[in-house]
Amino acid sequence: MSQPATRPPLRLAVFASGGGTNFQAILDAIEAGRLPARVVLCVSDRPTAGALERTRRHGIPTAVLAPKDYPSPEASARHCSRCSAPMTSSWWPWPAT
Numbered sequence: 353m354s355q356p357a358t359r360p361p362l363r364l365a366v367f368a369s370g371g372g373t374n375f376q377a378i379l380d381a382i383e384a385g386r387l388p389a390r391v392v393l394c395v396s397d398r399p400t401a402g403a404l405e406r407t408r409r410h411g412i413p414t415a416v417l418a419p420k421d422y423p424s425p426e427a428s429a430r431h432c433s434r435c436s437a438p439m440t441s442s443w444w445p446w447p448a449t
Contacts, residue, residue, distance in 0.1 A: 362389040367432075368396050372403030379410060395432055 368375050375394065381387035394407035399416045407414050415432075422428035 359388070363392045364389050365393040365395060366391055366403070366407075368394060368403030369398050369401050370403065372401065372406040375403045376406055379406070 364378070366375050366378065375391075378387065378389075378391065382389055382391070391407075391410070391412050393413050393415065394403060395415045395417060396404055397416070397418055404414050404416070417428060417432055419425065419428045422431065
């Protein structure tokens, strides 16, 4: 009987603005083998967010994107998606603008 095909771990970009307790729960689940994933990026709108420090301790890249630096929420989301796509996917999901 053949073994079922195994899928590669899901590549996650995490968005956080607070202390990072939810982010830590994701890391704990990954480390315990309950979540077949790998966090490849943490994005925050606050440079002082505790989640960024947790992220750095795990050697995960971080990005701080302040919504006020963009003309609209959609522009901010588009930029963030484009930044994270190469890390979380092997394809570019957005049409060129």
